[in-house]
Amino acid sequence: DAKTTQPNSMESNEEEPVHLPCNHSTISGTDYIHWYRQLPSQGPEYVIHGLTSNVNNRMASLAIAEDRKSSTLILHRATLRDAAVYYCGSGGSNYKLTFGKGTLLTVNP
Amino acid sequence: DAGVTQSPTHLIKTRGQHVTLRCSPISGHKSVSWYQQVLGQGPQFIFQYYEKEERGRGNFPDRFSARQFPNYSSELNVNALLLGDSALYLCASSLGPASGNTIYFGEGSWLTVV
Numbered sequence: 005d006a007k008t009t010q011p012n013s014m015e016s017n018e019e020e021p022v023h024l025p026c027n028h029s030t031i032s033g034t035d036y037i038h039w040y041r042q043l044p045s046q047g048p049e050y051v052i053h054g055l056t057s058n059v060n061n062r063m064a065s066l067a068i069a070e071d072r073k074s075s076t077l078i079l080h081r082a083t084l085r086d087a088a089v090y091y092c093g094s095g096g097s098n099y100k101l102t103f104g105k106g107t108l109l110t111v112n113p
Numbered sequence: 114d115a116g117v118t119q120s121p122t123h124l125i126k127t128r129g130q131h132v133t134l135r136c137s138p139i140s141g142h143k144s145v146s147w148y149q150q151v152l153g154q155g156p157q158f159i160f161q162y163y164e165k166e167e168r169g170r171g172n173f174p175d176r177f178s179a180r181q182f183p184n185y186s187s188e189l190n191v192n193a194l195l196l197g198d199s200a201l202y203l204c205a206s207s208l209g210p211a212s213g214n215t216i217y218f219g220e221g222s223w224l225t226v227v
Contacts, residue, residue, distance in 0.1 A: 038212075047203055048203070048218045055213065091155045100171060101216070104155055105154055
């Protein structure tokens, strides 16, 4: 199975950029990288996903290392509503996503 | 548009009982996956179904089973419940099974086994 590791927690200040790292040490060549965030008592909310090149959407940017062994989720200007547990995962070529244990992001006003 | 809907939202069962969880995917989505999330952990893959066929299975015992219906809705069944089965069960849907598709999760079904 793919192995995905993330820091347990990170802290940021409101309106500053946040870079959330993730290691995908055993990712295969056709596996996409996915990011989700989750609030207490809710299901995971889709943030972004990509394969090789960097990806942008209205919520965030995803930077993928050239060897694809790591990725970084970038929130350009953190808001209090961005406080959540962020999960990265990879997979899909074998029909499943393998997630890390998540990073708890705290945003200070 | 409705997202992924799951029922029931909360339930309490006794050890040894059986439980059925239900999921309706986003309209037009033909792939449904099930995940188990225990407190403090990321979601763990249980099953994926596409076009009513099982396409993937995670490392879960045979007490766990699922099926997908012609309207693409799905059921997850767990027999002989154990205390360790207490978790949030998540259903996710996508257009197809490939990793490049955007995968959307429902709000989950909270199962407590006592």
